[in-house]
Amino acid sequence: MISSSESESQREVAMADSRSSMRRLLSYALPHLGEFLVVVGLVLIYVVTQVMQPWLVKIVIDRDLIVKHPDFHAILMIGILYLATTAVGLLANFTQNRKLQWFGQRIVREIRDDLYAHIESLSMRFFDTHETGRLITNVASDTNRVSQFFTSFLLSLIQDGMMLLVTMGAMLLLDWRIALISFLVIPVIVIISMLFRRKLRENYQYTRTQYSRLIGFTAENLEGMRITQIFNQEPKQLDEHRELNRRYTLGNINEYRWSVRFNRTFNALGNLSVALMMWIGGTAVLHHTIQLGVLYAFISYIQRFFSPINSLTQNWNTLQTSMVSAERLGGVLLTEPEIKDPNQPVTVRLGRTGMVQAEGAVAFDHVTFGYTPQAPVLHDITFTVPPQAFVGFVGETGAGKSTLMGLLTRFYDVQRGSITVDGVDISRFRQADLHRMMAIVQQEVNLFSGTVADNIRLFRTDVSDQTVYEAAEIAGADGFIRNLPGGYDAWIRAKGANLSLGQRQLLAFARALVLNPKVLILDEATASLDSTTEKILQEGLTRIASGRTTLVIAHRLSTVRDADVIYVMHQGRIVEQGNHEELMAERGYYADLVHKSTPSEVHVG
Ligand SMILES: Nc1ncnc2c1ncn2[C@@H]1O[C@H](COP(=O)(O)OP(=O)(O)OP(=O)(O)O)[C@@H](O)[C@H]1O
Ligand SMILES: [Mg+2]
Incomplete structure (x- = not known):
């Protein structure tokens, strides 16, 4: 029931x-x-x-x-x-x-x-x-x-x-009497054509499914070809491909077979209805109830039932897929959209580079958040970052560090508490303005098809070449870019396939610096860099960080060693805070992390 x-x-x-x-x-x-x-x-x-x-x-x-x-x-x-x-x-x-x-x-x-x-x-x-x-x-x-x-x-x-x-x-x-008799063929055509249509559609869908499976399989395996070859999976993959290919071929043959059956049946039905008309109409002509020309017209008309009815049933399917x-x-x-601009946004002043003029003070006040309301991943987070400070966030995988930054950039809204920039709740800014205050560099870098320079200025025409070069220089990307064939005009393939991970990372740095943001967020941004490049960047970091608030998330603890304050996160909570020396002296969780990650540095630290 x-x-x-x-x-x-x-x-x-x-x-x-x-x-x-x-x-x-x-x-x-x-x-x-x-x-x-x-x-x-x-x-x-x-x-x-x-x-x-x-x-x-x-x-x-x-x-x-x-x-x-x-x-x-x-x-x-x-x-x-x-x-x-x-x-x-x-x-x-x-x-x-x-x-x-x-x-x-x-x-x-x-x-x-x-x-x-x-x-x-x-x-x-x-x-x-x-x-x-x-x-x-x-x-x-x-x-x-x-x-x-x-x-x-x-x-x-x-x-x-x-x-x-x-x-x-x-x-x-x-002639209305003969007309009414002829109309009897209409339901027959409709029923037969509907029956066939069902079969044809089933076949069509089967073939489409097999086709997308085959394509999906091919695409996935081409991408993973390295793994296939190294693990000697070629024969197994080939077998799987054969099976998918066989089903697809079978689907195609079936589709063809049924469409031939359908067409032949329709033709036969057409001939039958002409015969019917010859019989009924011919008799009427012989009895002088209708003239010969009328019989001719009827024969022509009755054949014209087929194509429109066929097309209508076919389009009934079109309607359903539509x-x-x-x-x-x-x-x-x-x-x-879950996150909306406020009705009366705070007005902001724009600077020379199109960035919002701001001090860059960031504060979290008792913030609680979960991707689903029942399962919070951040609990009661409170901290204040003064303008132009350099702060680090460390903690184990899944501690909630990236989530914290997702809240600051307002990709998600907090469930409890508030986040402010320069004392203003971030939900009172227009999202575009908020995003004009900050830039983020993540471990995963998204590059777009275009030149290196395009990717640094993100296709904005108002960013001069000079600004692009300067940003790349500060980011430490200038050297490798000039070595690329074409330099700044080198073409970047889809997803940056022709660059190394670390090179992509450096481009992302330059991209963030072009904006001259007031708040710069680096989320595992140095993780793919070799130690020499990281060292260069490390030295550059002071330069990068000057004049702006910099929030750095790092697994490699050495990256944030010089930070004004380091926040140590554990299971969605800030468990310790202070500069490197203070934290080491505490001999708590941070000191533990340092010992685990760099055993050789124990004595040094
Ligand atoms: N988009 C998402 N939807 C649902 N849950 C998520 C999402 N992103 C992260 N989480 C969960 O939130 C928790 C915190 O993730 P977060 O990415 O903030 O960790 P993290 O500290 O940045 O870790 P890592 O050091 O590995 O980058 C994790 O348990 C994760 O499973
Ligand atoms: Mg993260």
């Missing part, structure tokens, strides 16, 4: 969903209503010309041909008229198709732009819970399927629907 009513209400929700996604789709079309009506008009012209043609032939047969004195002049005139309808029909069809493609493509472009802009506005939690691959599918193929709704489905509904109705009308006008895509898109578009 309970489960049935539950599924009932689920179904209601689903129906409401598809109804609202339908409305959403149509809302994109609404501004183009005028154009759409023109298309409908053109379709109507096309349909009328198509239905007129057998009628014209019927007139020739009955009025001008099989009489005692054939009227050649009239035959000629009707011939010309026939040609004219062909020409008009072609023109209307051509224009309508072109207009409809424009219409559909423009709508899908608007949807895609909206979708991308919306995704960009969403908060980090959304990206935590949505896979990138899924979102790419949304932007790329779901929007295409939705465009099929406008081009394929609507067109078929109008064109095929009208074709059927007008043809049926013409038949009724010619709706599924529309629901998925709707799901993304209806997601509200």
